[in-house]
Amino acid sequence: xxxxxxLYPKQLNLYGDTGNILVIQNVLKLYGIDYTxxxxxxxxxxxxxxxxxxxxxxPDYLQEKIYDDFLGRRDFLENYFxxxxxxxxxxxxxxxxxxxxLDSTGKKLPGIGLFNFYTKSPNNQKSxxxxxxxxxxxxxxxxFSNKVVGFENHNxxxxxxxxxxxxxxxxxxxxNNTVNFTEGxxxxxxxxxYLHGPLLVKNPHLLKYLLSDYVDIDLRRKDFISQxxxxxxxxxxxx
Amino acid sequence: MxxxxxxxxxxFFIFAKFIxxxxxxxxxxxxxxxxxxxxxxxxxxxxxxxxSLPSNYIIITGTNGKTSTTALxxxxxxxxxxxxxxxxxxxxxxxxxxxxxxxxxxxYFFKNPDFVVLEVDEASVSKIVxxxxxxxxxxxxxVLNLSRDQLDRYGEVDLLAKNIQGSLRQxxxxxxxSKKSKYxxxxxxxxxxxxxxxxxxxxxLKLTDKNLISNLDFVTAVLQDLKININNSLVTDFVxxxxxxxxxLLNNVSYTxxxxxxxxxxxxxxxxxxxxxxxxxxVYVNDNIPDGRDVSWFYDINYILIKKIFEKNNVFxxxxxxxxxxxxxxxxxxxxxxxxxxxxxxxxFEKTDSHDVTVxxxxxxxxxxxxxxxxxx
Numbered sequence: 060x061x062x063x064x065x066l067y068p069k070q071l072n073l074y075g076d077t078g079n080i081l082v083i084q085n086v087l088k089l090y091g092i093d094y095t096x097x098x099x100x101x102x103x104x105x106x107x108x109x110x111x112x113x114x115x116x117x118p119d120y121l122q123e124k125i126y127d128d129f130l131g132r133r134d135f136l137e138n139y140f141x142x143x144x145x146x147x148x149x150x151x152x153x154x155x156x157x158x159x160x161l162d163s164t165g166k167k168l169p170g171i172g173l174f175n176f177y178t179k180s181p182n183n184q185k186s187x188x189x190x191x192x193x194x195x196x197x198x199x200x201x202x203f204s205n206k207v208v209g210f211e212n213h214n215x216x217x218x219x220x221x222x223x224x225x226x227x228x229x230x231x232x233x234x235n236n237t238v239n240f241t242e243g244x245x246x247x248x249x250x251x252x253y254l255h256g257p258l259l260v261k262n263p264h265l266l267k268y269l270l271s272d273y274v275d276i277d278l279r280r281k282d283f284i285s286q287x288x289x290x291x292x293x294x295x296x297x298x
Numbered sequence: 299m300x301x302x303x304x305x306x307x308x309x310f311f312i313f314a315k316f317i318x319x320x321x322x323x324x325x326x327x328x329x330x331x332x333x334x335x336x337x338x339x340x341x342x343x344x345x346x347x348x349x350s351l352p353s354n355y356i357i358i359t360g361t362n363g364k365t366s367t368t369a370l371x372x373x374x375x376x377x378x379x380x381x382x383x384x385x386x387x388x389x390x391x392x393x394x395x396x397x398x399x400x401x402x403x404x405x406y407f408f409k410n411p412d413f414v415v416l417e418v419d420e421a422s423v424s425k426i427v428x429x430x431x432x433x434x435x436x437x438x439x440x441v442l443n444l445s446r447d448q449l450d451r452y453g454e455v456d457l458l459a460k461n462i463q464g465s466l467r468q469x470x471x472x473x474x475x476s477k478k479s480k481y482x483x484x485x486x487x488x489x490x491x492x493x494x495x496x497x498x499x500x501x502x503l504k505l506t507d508k509n510l511i512s513n514l515d516f517v518t519a520v521l522q523d524l525k526i527n528i529n530n531s532l533v534t535d536f537v538x539x540x541x542x543x544x545x546x547l548l549n550n551v552s553y554t555x556x557x558x559x560x561x562x563x564x565x566x567x568x569x570x571x572x573x574x575x576x577x578x579x580x581v582y583v584n585d586n587i588p589d590g591r592d593v594s595w596f597y598d599i600n601y602i603l604i605k606k607i608f609e610k611n612n613v614f615x616x617x618x619x620x621x622x623x624x625x626x627x628x629x630x631x632x633x634x635x636x637x638x639x640x641x642x643x644x645x646x647f648e649k650t651d652s653h654d655v656t657v658x659x660x661x662x663x664x665x666x667x668x669x670x671x672x673x674x675x
Contacts, residue, residue: 074449075597081629118454189450191591210592212450255594260625289625296591 061087061094061273062106066114067125068098071152074212076115078257079147082266082286083111089283090274101128105135110273112139116150116213116255119162126168129155133171140173145248145269149258153243153251154178154215163214174244174251176219187214188233190298192254194226194242198268203278207262208293209254217253219244225252231298248272261289300350301407307335307343308403315401331400332393344392345429347399351383352410353435356520357427359420359462360442362563364390367442367513368417369539370503374517375413377533378526383411388539390419395426420444421452424465437472438523440516441488444481446598447560448590459484473523475516491519502533507543509566546671551647551655553580555667558658559589561598568603571656575610578647578655582640583617586662593619596626608632612650614643617663640670 065080080096087094097106101124105112139146154160157176160168164182192211207226216236225243228234234242234253243252248269252258259266263286267276278287311331318324335343358368365388375382383406385398395416418426423439430437441462444455452458459481466472475489476482482490494515505511521528546553556567558581571577585591608627613635615623624637636646647655659667 072598073446073454074592075594078594078597078626078629081597081601085629085631118456120456187453210450210594212453212592214453257594257597260597260629285625285628289622292621296585298591 060108061092061110062108063094063096063111063113064099064105064109065096066099066105066112066152067101067117067129068115069100070121070125071115071117073116073118074150074210074255075257076113076149076255079113079115079149079259082257082259082263083113083270086266086270086274086276086283089280090276092274101125105132109139110144111269112136112144112146114146114148114152116152118151119160119168122151122155122160123168126155130171133173136171137173140246140249143247143272145272146250147258147269148249148251149255150213150253153253154217156251157217160215174219174246175221176217176244178215178217180214181216187212188216188237188253190232191293191296192228192232192234192242192298193294194228194232194234194254196226196242196265198225198245198265203264203287204290204294206294207254207258207265208290208296209252209256209258209261211253212255213253222246225250256293260286261293263287263290300346301403304346304350304400304403305407308400311335311400312404329387329389329391329393329397332389332396335396335400336393342429344396344399344426345431347396347403348429349431350403351399351406351414352412353432354413354524355430355435356413356415356438356440357418357423358415358440358442358516359418359423360440361420361445361447361560362566363442363509363513364388364417364419365539366507366510367440367516368415370510370514370536371517371520372415373503373536374521374528374533375415375526378529379532380412380526381406381409382413382415384415385417388417390417391422392425395422420447420458420462424461427465427469430469433469434471435469436524437466437469438475438520439466439472440475440520441481441485442513442516443477443479443562445560445562446595447562448592449595450590450592455481456484475519477515489519489523491515494518498530499528499533502530503536505536507538508570510538544668546667546675548671548675549644549648551578551644551653553655553657553667553671555657555659555664557661557664559660561595561600564599564658565603567656567658568600568607571611572603572607574607574656576652577611578650578652579608579611579613580640580643580647580655580657580659581613581615581617581620581623582657582659582663582667583615583619583623584660584662584666585619588661588665589663593622596623599626601630605630605632608635612636612646612652614638614646616640616643617659640667 224241
């Protein structure tokens with residue numbers, strides 16, 4: 060039984076994040092693997108044998124709302140990440156894994172400090188980083204593509220230290236911030252990223268990478284081909 | 299005095315609109331006036347025109363239902379013989395509001411309107427109210443709803459609510475109307491509008507659309523606060539706004555267009571056809587500028603509802619992001635639907651037993667379809 064945990068689906072689910080869960084379920088079904096999906100809210104326990112953790116994005120006030128609960132899961136998550144189990148943290152939840160988040164009013168919200176980075180929001184909503192994005196990512200490289208596509212929409216600028224970025228951005232898209240061409244971070248099979256879309260729907264090769272310890276996805280399999288086309292289409296999209 | 303200064307500008311643009319629309323046949327000319335005047339950076343025409351008007355303002359904003367609710371309020375006010383200035387075309391950005399003010403000045407040159415009723419895009423409310431220079435005015439702001447809509451254009455919804463509230467601080471007297479929602483807490487002492495169920499008025503207006511009936515609650519709440527007693531005997535049938543729910547008949551197939559631009563409007567339109575069986579449904583989705591580039595909202599549509607309805611009807615998907623929608627339907631395991639161009643969708647519908655098509659289209663897709671049908675019907 061493969062256990063999928065969707066953390067805080069009521070609070071952090073701003074950009075169609077459940078699409079990531081859908082595509083995982085779809086693949087598991089295709090390969091005949093039984094699964095259960097747990098929607099885990101504030102105060103609810105994660106399944107002991109969790110095989111995939113997905114946490115989405117949300118507005119600042121809802122990030123504040125889940126913070127104490129998220130902090131309470133710090134040890135579980137640290138252990139989970141070190142055991143090289145797969146997880147995906149998009150936008151707001153990615154920011155919460157770092158040291159702190161300084162919002163646009165100057166208010167400092169602590170992160171759970173599992174990774175060495177911080178995020179700052181400029182005091183101007185017009186400076187939001189918005190648009191289609193395509194990054195180069197070595198972990199997702201395959202015969203099919205070495206790019207990861209998505210849509211970024213965030214005001215926070217994240218500055219990572221001593222941790223591997225998820226990918227490199229180009230001069231027309233931004234990722235973590237507007238200065239150093241990095242996007243997200245990766246630690247074993249934990250990915251923090253600003254890319255939504257939903258990400259795993261648009262990037263089946265990334266899905267293959269994340270689930271590789273459980274299933275050997277054949278991207279050329281006939282009934283999987285249609286999943287590849289959104290990725291190829293997205294490579295052509297305008298910013 | 300201000301009106302006299304502004305009159306030549308209005309006359310010039312009324313004439314220009316006539317040439318553009320009637321002689322040159324270049325579009326409907328609803329926003330070009332505002333577009334041109336906003337290019338002038340050293341004079342703020344919106345501020346000047348608003349300053350020339352009296353003090354009763356009703357602003358209608360929200361994610362869904364603005365155009366219809368504005369039309370409904372205007373319909374009721376005018377039925378009671380009130381004079382109303384409004385941007386009735388549904389152009390709700392600053393350029394649309396300014397166009398309406400400029401092109402209507404001659405109607406109100408000698409006698410002021412009793413009310414200025416403006417439909418304003420939720421992200422433009424703060425901009426428009428910042429241009430109201432009379433701080434003593436009566437300002438009513440109706441926030442119909444706020445939900446995820448084109449996040450790439452608007453940002454997060456709580457920020458929109460905070461911006462609307464923040465922009466009103468400058469006025470000593472204003473009232474925000476909201477239904478109880480997770481966003482109403484961002485408003486300071488909002489007037490929470492409850493269910494009014496004014497059956498007599500609903501019957502007089504001959505309202506059938508459930509959402510509009512619900513939004514009538516806002517209209518009656520505002521009118522009560524303005525101490526306007528509605529004489530029901532003067533109220534006539536309300537005709538829905540052009541283009542919303544509009545029906546086109548082509549090659550014996552009837553297409554009903556429903557603007558479907560975000561998860562909330564998609565779910566609403568799905569509920570409206572929840573009992574349909576063997577009906578034709580066309581989903582037409584683009585990602586042009588009016589639509590926003592981000593289509594992640596597909597995954598926020600109610601999966602259970604869409605699967606249930608699409609499974610028992612004939613579904614065709616097209617548009618520049620049709621493939622993303624096709625993939626979404628595959629993932630939620632909707633079987634038996636078609637994906638191709640609009641031209642092929644037409645051929646397909648012409649061959650089906652049912653000759654009614656419910657169209658679910660986002661902004662630019664709706665515009666494309668209306669243009670197409672206007673040319674071909």
